[in-house]
Amino acid sequence: MSDDEKIMAQCIRLAKKGKGFVSPNPLVGSVVIKGNKIIGRGYHKKYGDAHAEVNAIADAEKKGFNVKGAELFVNLEPCAHKGKTSSCAEFIASKKIKRVVIGMKDPFIKVNGKGIEILKKNAIEVSCGVLVNECRELNKFFIKYVTKKLPYVTLKIAQSIDGKIALNNFESKYITGEASRKAVHKLRSEYDAVLIGKNTAVKDNPSLTVRDVKGRDPIRLVIDRKNTLPPELNLFTDSNRDKTFVITGKSAAERKTHKYLIRMSDDSKEFKVKDILKLLYKFKLNSILVEGGSKLFSQFLKEGMFDEIYFFIAPVIIGNGISPFDSIKIDSLKDKEVLLKEYISILDNDILIKYRKCLQE
Numbered sequence: 001m002s003d004d005e006k007i008m009a010q011c012i013r014l015a016k017k018g019k020g021f022v023s024p025n026p027l028v029g030s031v032v033i034k035g036n037k038i039i040g041r042g043y044h045k046k047y048g049d050a051h052a053e054v055n056a057i058a059d060a061e062k063k064g065f066n067v068k069g070a071e072l073f074v075n076l077e078p079c080a081h082k083g084k085t086s087s088c089a090e091f092i093a094s095k096k097i098k099r100v101v102i103g104m105k106d107p108f109i110k111v112n113g114k115g116i117e118i119l120k121k122n123a124i125e126v127s128c129g130v131l132v133n134e135c136r137e138l139n140k141f142f143i144k145y146v147t148k149k150l151p152y153v154t155l156k157i158a159q160s161i162d163g164k165i166a167l168n169n170f171e172s173k174y175i176t177g178e179a180s181r182k183a184v185h186k187l188r189s190e191y192d193a194v195l196i197g198k199n200t201a202v203k204d205n206p207s208l209t210v211r212d213v214k215g216r217d218p219i220r221l222v223i224d225r226k227n228t229l230p231p232e233l234n235l236f237t238d239s240n241r242d243k244t245f246v247i248t249g250k251s252a253a254e255r256k257t258h259k260y261l262i263r264m265s266d267d268s269k270e271f272k273v274k275d276i277l278k279l280l281y282k283f284k285l286n287s288i289l290v291e292g293g294s295k296l297f298s299q300f301l302k303e304g305m306f307d308e309i310y311f312f313i314a315p316v317i318i319g320n321g322i323s324p325f326d327s328i329k330i331d332s333l334k335d336k337e338v339l340l341k342e343y344i345s346i347l348d349n350d351i352l353i354k355y356r357k358c359l360q361e
Helices: 003-018 052-062 088-094 114-121 132-138 140-147 178-190 198-204 273-282 294-303
Strands: 029-034 037-043 071-076 099-104 125-128 152-160 193-197 219-223 244-248 261-263 287-290 308-314 339-347 350-357
Touching (some): 003 029, 003 037, 003 052, 003 132, 029 052, 037 052, 052 071, 052 088, 088 114, 132 140, 152 178, 178 287, 178 308, 178 339, 193 198, 193 294, 273 294, 287 294, 308 339
Parallel strands (some): 152 308, 219 244, 244 261
Antiparallel strands (some): 029 071, 308 350
16 A cells, blocks of 8 residues: 555544534545644544644644645545535635645536546646545545435345344344444444434334434435324434425325325325435435335335445344335346345344445447
């Protein structure tokens, strides 16, 4: 690993501290070096607050260092536009930084090379493309959000070793063990929202909060086309009830059954997943964790509207029960869904397998 890559790895580690707090902005970390010594570190801490580069320079100056002639490292191209904060590229130029090392170009249309252009116009040496794959993985939510105008979608499936997510009577608490549940809570804390279907809300009466790890609770979304969910569910009565939104039909939304309703544009017998995701994009949600049930998992798979799947697999055998994709029916193996394995992890007695969607050529 080169010296530039080592410092970029530090930027990535810093950026991860912002998980769950900066959305829909990207995760960004920055390091300032002068005389082969790190003099400042910073990361984007919260949406609307100062960006990583500003924080890193402020950290250096607070310690008494003059950043003129220094090198600045950042995992994403400095912004070129003014929004809730001023242009980072112009700010860096005003500080007479000598060299800027960038992990990857920002795909957002208002930046996308414009930040680099500002730096170069101010006679700053720019190196771009350092640990680019790691930088892309770090900001996969943001990249899809600004390029596809859709949130990033992950399916979370907890199942028995014989592929069942519940008994036929819908009982499912708890198939997996404590370590798996802790990992799920950590996942929740990193996503903007958790999405479930009506059956899961009624049968499981889940809380969908973050309890076993530190982190913020996600927004809770329930699809209920006819807007008939019972008001006594945990989602509507616990301390996070103001973070629960019901996605319902146009006509059904006229019945003010629940406080927060997200109205679809029609009264279809079955909402299209893509239409739901387009609507959630408008609410500035850049990542969705889908937690069931079988019908909803099947819809996302059938429409190809997912990016990755986490399978939490417990060493238990259920036999006759409900499978995660029960609503999928294919007549030929040539139509099977093929996934790309990313990694396998052991969680005490359970196994976690993470798969990515295979991109069609």
